[in-house]
Amino acid sequence: MTLTLEDIADMCGVSRSTVSRVINGDLNVSERTRQVVLDVIQKYNFQPNMAARGLAKGHTRILGLVIPKGVQAIFEEPFFAMLIKGVSTRCNALDYSVMLWLAEPDYERRMITKILYNGLVDGVIVASMLMDDTIIDSLQQSKLPFMLIGRHPAHSELSYLDVDNRGGAFQAVTHLLRSGRRRVATITGLQNMIAGIHRYQGYLDALHERDLPVIPELVAEGDFTDTSGYISMQRLLPHKPDAVFAASDTMAMAAMQVIQKYGLRVPDDIAVVGFDDIPEASRITPTLTTVRQPITRIGAVAAETLIDIIETGSTLPRQMVFPAELVVRNSCGAVNL
Amino acid sequence: MTLTLEDIADMCGVSRSTVSRVINGDLNVSERTRQVVLDVIQKYNFQPNMAARGLAKGHTRILGLVIPKGVQAIFEEPFFAMLIKGVSTRCNALDYSVMLWLAEPDYERRMITKILYNGLVDGVIVASMLMDDTIIDSLQQSKLPFMLIGRHPAHSELSYLDVDNRGGAFQAVTHLLRSGRRRVATITGLQNMIAGIHRYQGYLDALHERDLPVIPELVAEGDFTDTSGYISMQRLLPHKPDAVFAASDTMAMAAMQVIQKYGLRVPDDIAVVGFDDIPEASRITPTLTTVRQPITRIGAVAAETLIDIIETGSTLPRQMVFPAELVVRNSCGAVNL
DNA sequence: CTTCTCCGTGGGAGCGCTCCCAAACATATA
DNA sequence: TATATGTTTGGGAGCGCTCCCACGGAGAAG
Numbered sequence: 150m151t152l153t154l155e156d157i158a159d160m161c162g163v164s165r166s167t168v169s170r171v172i173n174g175d176l177n178v179s180e181r182t183r184q185v186v187l188d189v190i191q192k193y194n195f196q197p198n199m200a201a202r203g204l205a206k207g208h209t210r211i212l213g214l215v216i217p218k219g220v221q222a223i224f225e226e227p228f229f230a231m232l233i234k235g236v237s238t239r240c241n242a243l244d245y246s247v248m249l250w251l252a253e254p255d256y257e258r259r260m261i262t263k264i265l266y267n268g269l270v271d272g273v274i275v276a277s278m279l280m281d282d283t284i285i286d287s288l289q290q291s292k293l294p295f296m297l298i299g300r301h302p303a304h305s306e307l308s309y310l311d312v313d314n315r316g317g318a319f320q321a322v323t324h325l326l327r328s329g330r331r332r333v334a335t336i337t338g339l340q341n342m343i344a345g346i347h348r349y350q351g352y353l354d355a356l357h358e359r360d361l362p363v364i365p366e367l368v369a370e371g372d373f374t375d376t377s378g379y380i381s382m383q384r385l386l387p388h389k390p391d392a393v394f395a396a397s398d399t400m401a402m403a404a405m406q407v408i409q410k411y412g413l414r415v416p417d418d419i420a421v422v423g424f425d426d427i428p429e430a431s432r433i434t435p436t437l438t439t440v441r442q443p444i445t446r447i448g449a450v451a452a453e454t455l456i457d458i459i460e461t462g463s464t465l466p467r468q469m470v471f472p473a474e475l476v477v478r479n480s481c482g483a484v485n486l
Numbered sequence: 487m488t489l490t491l492e493d494i495a496d497m498c499g500v501s502r503s504t505v506s507r508v509i510n511g512d513l514n515v516s517e518r519t520r521q522v523v524l525d526v527i528q529k530y531n532f533q534p535n536m537a538a539r540g541l542a543k544g545h546t547r548i549l550g551l552v553i554p555k556g557v558q559a560i561f562e563e564p565f566f567a568m569l570i571k572g573v574s575t576r577c578n579a580l581d582y583s584v585m586l587w588l589a590e591p592d593y594e595r596r597m598i599t600k601i602l603y604n605g606l607v608d609g610v611i612v613a614s615m616l617m618d619d620t621i622i623d624s625l626q627q628s629k630l631p632f633m634l635i636g637r638h639p640a641h642s643e644l645s646y647l648d649v650d651n652r653g654g655a656f657q658a659v660t661h662l663l664r665s666g667r668r669r670v671a672t673i674t675g676l677q678n679m680i681a682g683i684h685r686y687q688g689y690l691d692a693l694h695e696r697d698l699p700v701i702p703e704l705v706a707e708g709d710f711t712d713t714s715g716y717i718s719m720q721r722l723l724p725h726k727p728d729a730v731f732a733a734s735d736t737m738a739m740a741a742m743q744v745i746q747k748y749g750l751r752v753p754d755d756i757a758v759v760g761f762d763d764i765p766e767a768s769r770i771t772p773t774l775t776t777v778r779q780p781i782t783r784i785g786a787v788a789a790e791t792l793i794d795i796i797e798t799g800s801t802l803p804r805q806m807v808f809p810a811e812l813v814v815r816n817s818c819g820a821v822n823l
Numbered sequence: 824c825t826t827c828t829c830c831g832t833g834g835g836a837g838c839g840c841t842c843c844c845a846a847a848c849a850t851a852t853a
Numbered sequence: 854t855a856t857a858t859g860t861t862t863g864g865g866a867g868c869g870c871t872c873c874c875a876c877g878g879a880g881a882a883g
Binding site: 510534536 | 868869870871872
Binding site for chain 2: 830832833837839
C-alpha cells in the first residue's frame with residue numbers, strides 16, 4: 150500500500166494539514182516541524198496522490214498535446230518529434246506533465262470531447278494545420294485554455310504560434326532570383342494546410358517584388374510527400390525551369406533525383422531549394438539549401454505560454470510568429486551571395 | 487462550471503448512483519431509466535471527472551511512456567515517433583491515455599520517483615536501451631507494472647519487448663557473404679546499448695558460421711550517428727573492405743558518402759548494408775539495403791501487453807522478441823539471391 | 824394472504840487531498 | 854494583570870466519483 154498524507158502525519162506526530170503545508174511550501178510552519186516532516190517524506194519517498202490533489206485543487210498540472218493523425222505524412226519527418234520534445238522539456242521544467250493524444254480522424258470528435266470535459270488536463274496544445282479542422286470549434290465551446298501550433302486562417306482571435314512560412318519561402322525564392330535564376334518553378338505543399346498556402350504565397354511575393362510574371366506551367370501542386378515530389382518534378386521538367394523551390398525537403402530531394410535521372414545537374418542546370426531542414430538535407434549530395442524552422446523552440450514557447458495563460462487566467466489571445474531561416478548549402482549554386 | 491454526476495442525476499430525477507451505473511454499464515438499470523439518463527448525458531456532453539474517478543477507483547487508465555533523453559541521437563530518427571505512434575494508437579483504442587515523459591538525465595531520478603509514486607499512471611513503458619539505467623531499479627522497487635522496450639541484459643526476469651537485432655544483423659552479413667564478399671567490415675553502434683551489442687554479435691555470428699576470421703581492422707566502433715559513420719568509414723577504407731555492415735542507416739549513409747568521395751563505387755567496389763530502414767533509405771542513390779524493425783507494432787504490443795498485466799494483475803514476466811527483416815535494395819549489389 | 828426472491832434504486836461512507844476557520848500558545852502592548 | 858496581536862497547529866468540510874448496504878415493490882411460491 151502506498152502512503153498517504155495522514156500516514157506521514159502520524160509518523161511525525163503532527164496533523165495532515167501540517168504535512169500538506171510543508172509539501173506546498175506554506176510559510177506558516179515552524180522550522181523545526183518542517184525539518185521533521187521533510188525527513189520523513191524523504192525517507193519514505195512520499196509523493197502526494199495526484200488524483201486526490203487534482204480533485205481538491207481543481208487543476209492537475211497536466212497539459213494535453215493533440216496531434217491530428219490526418220497529417221500522417223509528416224509523421225515520418227522530425228517535425229512532430231521535435232515539437233514533442235520542445236513541449237515536453239519545457240513542461241517538465243515547469244513541473245507540468247504532458248498527455249499525448251494522436252487523434253484518429255474517425256474517433257476524433259468523440260475523443261476530443263472526452264479530453265475537453267473530463268478535467269484531466271488544464272489546457273491543450275493543438276498541432277493542427279488543417280483548414281477545416283473541427284477541433285477548433287469544440288475547443289472554443291469548452292472553456293479550456295488552448296494554444297494552436299500554426300495559425301488558423303478563419304480565427305485570428307485565437308492564441309497561436311506559427312512559423313513565418315511566407316517569409317521563409319520569400320527568402321528562398323529571392324535567393325534564387327538574386328543568383329540569376331529566371332525560370333524559378335515551385336512544387337507547392339497541400340493547399341488545405343496553412344503552411345502549404347503560406348509557402349506558396351511567399352513564392353508569389355518574391356516574383357511580384359521583382360515584377361516577374363507567374364508562369365502557370367512552373368507551378369506544380371504537391372502534398373509534401375516524396376511521391377508527389379517525383380511526379381511534380383517530372384511534370385515541371387519539360388518547361389525548362391532553371392530552379393525549383395519545393396515546399397518540403399522531402400519533395401526537394403525527390404525533385405533532385407528526377408533532375409539527375411534525366412541527366413541534368415544540380416545546381417548547374419537546375420538549382421533546388423527545400424523547406425524544413427530535415428537532418429538528411431545536410432547529408433545528401435549536393436547538400437540541400439533549405440529553410441529552417443525553430444520547431445523545438447516553438448514547442449517550448451507553446452508550453453510556457455499556455456501555462457502562463459492557465460496560471461494567470463488571462464483571456465486575451467497570445468500570438469507569435471517565429472522567423473524561418475534560409476540555410477544556404479550547395480544545391481542552389483550560390484553559397485556566397 | 488462543468489457538470490457533475492449529481493447534476494445529471496437531478497435533471498433525470500434519479501440518484502447519482504443510478505447515473506454512475508449507466509455510465510459504467512451496470513446491468514441493474516431498467517431500460518427506461520437508462521435511456522433517460524443517456525439522453526441527458528448526450529445532451530450536455532457530460533464526461534465524468536477523471537481525477538475523482540481515479541481517486542475513487544484507485545486506478546486512472548493512464549499509461550506512462552518514458553523515453554530517456556540520454557539517447558538523444560536517436561531522436562532525429564523515426565524510432566521514437568513510430569514507437570509513440572504505436573503506443574498511443576493502441577492505448578486510445580483500449581480507452582487508455584498516454585502520459586509522455588522525456589526523462590532528462592540530470593533530473594531523471596527525481597522525476598522517476600515522482601512518476602512512480604504519485605498514482606497518476608497505472609503502468610509504465612520504458613524505452614530504454616542503456617545498459618546502466620538506474621530507472622530499472624526504481625521501477626522494481628515501486629510495484630508499478632512496467633514494460634521494457636529492449637531487453638535489459640542484467641534482468642532477464644522482467645517483462646520486455648525486443649527486436650531480434652542479433653538475428654537481423656546476422657541476416658544482413660550473411661547476405662553479404664553469400665553474394666561473394668570476403669572482407670566484410672562493420673561499423674558498430676554504441677556498445678553500452680543492447681541494440682549496439684546485439685547487432686555486433688550478429689555480425690560475429692555470421693562470420694563464425696562460415697568459419698571466417700574476425701579481422702580487427704575491419705571493425706570500427708561507432709555510436710549510431712552520422713559523424714561517427716564518417717569517421718569510422720575513413721578509418722576502415724585503408725584496410726580494403728569489399729563490404730560494410732553499419733549498425734544504423736544513418737551511419738551506412740555516411741559511409742556511402744565517404745566511399746564515393748574516395749572515388750569508389752557502391753555497390754561495385756564496396757557493398758553497404760544498414761539497419762533501421764529509415765524513410766530516406768529507399769530514396770537515396772543507390773537505394774540502401776537494410777534491416778527493418780517493426781517499431782510501431784512493438785509499441786502497440788507493448789501497450790496492449792502492459793494493459794493486460796494491469797488488468798489481470800498477473801505477475802509473471804511477458805517477453806517477446808520480434809523478427810527483423812532484411813530489405814534488399816541496391817547498395818548491396820545482390821538483389822536477386 | 825403471507826412469505827421469500829429478485830430486481831431496481833437511493834444514500835452513506837470513503838478515496839487522499841486542500842482550504843478555511845478556530846483553537847492554542849507565544850509575544851507585545853496598555 | 855489584562856488585552857491585543859501574531860504565529861503555529863488541528864480538524865471539519867468538501868472536491869466528484871465508486872462501492873456497498875439497505876430498502877421498497879413486483880412477481881413467484883407456499
